[in-house]
Amino acid sequence: MACLRLDVPLRCSKNRDLEIGEDERVEQCEYLVNRLLPYLKRINDEQVREMKFEAEKQGLVEFEGMEIEKSDCRVGERMYCNNCKTSIFDFHRTCPGCQYDLCLK
Numbered sequence: 001m002a003c004l005r006l007d008v009p010l011r012c013s014k015n016r017d018l019e020i021g022e023d024e025r026v027e028q029c030e031y032l033v034n035r036l037l038p039y040l041k042r043i044n045d046e047q048v049r050e051m052k053f054e055a056e057k058q059g060l061v062e063f064e065g066m067e068i069e070k071s072d073c074r075v076g077e078r079m080y081c082n083n084c085k086t087s088i089f090d091f092h093r094t095c096p097g098c099q100y101d102l103c104l105k
Helices: 022-057
Strands: 092-094 101-103
Touching: none
Parallel strands: none
Antiparallel strands: 092 101
16 A cells, blocks of 8 residues: 555555545545546436437436346456447446447446
C-alpha cells in the first residue's frame, strides 16, 4: 500500500497514522467527484441509450419498468468481450446458444 501524499511507500514511513483534517478530507472528496463526474455521466448516458434501444426492441414505450437480466458472473470473476477482448463491466449482449459475450462499444 502507498500513500499518494508521500514520496516513499507507506511501509517505509515512520508516521503511519497520518491524520487528515475534516476540511482537507472534504476537499479531496470534492476533487475526486469533480474528476470522476464526466466519466460517470458518459457511462450513464450510454446505459440510457442502450436501455431505450432495448425497450424499443421489446416494443415498449418507456424503459422504466423493463427488466434487465443480470449476468451470471461470480464475485472476483471477470467477463471479457469475445470480439475485442475488453473487460466487460457494463451492459452487454450474450448469445444464449453459444455463450458469446459482446460488449456494446
